[in-house]
Amino acid sequence: MSTVVRPYEPAEALLRHHGDRDLAQGLVDLAVNVRPGTPPAWLASRLAAVDLSRYPNGSAARAAVAARHGRTEDEVLLTAGAAEAFVLIARALAPRHAVVVHPQFTEPELALRAAGHGVERVVLSWPFTLDAAAVPATADLVVLGNPTNPTSVLHPAQALRALARPGRLLVVDEAFADCVPGEPESLAAEGNLAGVIVVRSLTKMWGLAGLRAGYLLADPGVVATLERVQPHWAVSAPALAACAACSADDAVAEATAWAHSLAHERGHLVGLLAALPGIRVVPDPQASFVLIHIDLDEAHSALRSKGFAVRSGHTFPGLGPGWLRVAVRDHDTSTAFAAALKELV
Structure with missing residues (x-):
């Protein structure tokens, strides 16, 4: 007898959860995807x-x-x-x-x-x-x-x-x-x-x-x-x-310049994450965040204990608690996050 695996479906109340709710005093914000240092x-x-x-x-x-x-x-x-x-x-x-x-x-x-x-x-x-x-x-x-x-x-x-x-x-x-x-x-x-x-x-x-x-x-x-x-x-x-x-025009040019710098920082983050055992990174990310999977349902809370707020995937249909959305930040922040994540895998 074959087994049918249904996609993960969060309760409707969870659909109202957004990244701002993952923030807390003292945590490094990797949960919200707003460009740092804005508005200019x-x-x-x-x-x-x-x-x-x-x-x-x-x-x-x-x-x-x-x-x-x-x-x-x-x-x-x-x-x-x-x-x-x-x-x-x-x-x-x-x-x-x-x-x-x-x-x-x-x-x-x-x-x-x-x-x-x-x-x-x-x-x-x-x-x-x-x-x-x-x-x-x-x-x-x-x-x-x-x-x-x-x-x-x-x-x-x-x-x-x-x-x-x-x-x-x-x-x-x-x-x-x-x-x-x-x-x-x-x-x-x-x-x-x-x-x-x-x-x-x-x-x-x-x-x-x-x-x-x-x-x-x-x-x-x-x-x-x-x-x-x-x-x-x-x-x-x-x-x-x-x-x-x-x-x-000047604003559009500024946005384009930032998009180029974002691509550089995102590549650095993806390289760090892809090198970790047990971490799957969704290929070719193009936005200001990356989506990863880890075989640890408690990863979200474990990362909070290490000082990082990330967006849990448990509120997205088709994902689940093992999925994490991680905002792209500067080199040092990404390096520190990857080091914290490495301790979990």
């Missing part, structure tokens, strides 16, 4: 200059985001972070067959379920590369990340385009796209690709987790549908200022 001084100065006595007006920010991606302004919807974009999608649309490709950021599934939609999970297995054939042809709403949180896998744009088809909306979470120099697999600039919603965030690159700044890109009809369920003044004036500032 020039951006903080721009935000401090915002007149908070005025109601938010998103016209300038919308124009700046559109120009940054080569889109028209009616293809842009500014949101209070990527999380609000997923809520708007869930509230405004009525999918008959919603599919979320896992492992990935859990907020899209939570938003869909909260709006009363059923969700089918398509769970990818090692090495977590996209298999378009695994997505049911009947799915009229498909959500996935690129690069994906928590796997750090960057799917080819061609594979994503293969998922787009008449009668289906494809939602691509590109919150970590600016971790990739030049963003070669991004769909953000592809305004001619009907039925695609690209969700972007300023949180990770610019250190604005507390500000809630993001946007989505889609064809004008979809944007209008989503905008109808968005409250007035949903995006604060400082968040709008951030969207405009971070879309400027």
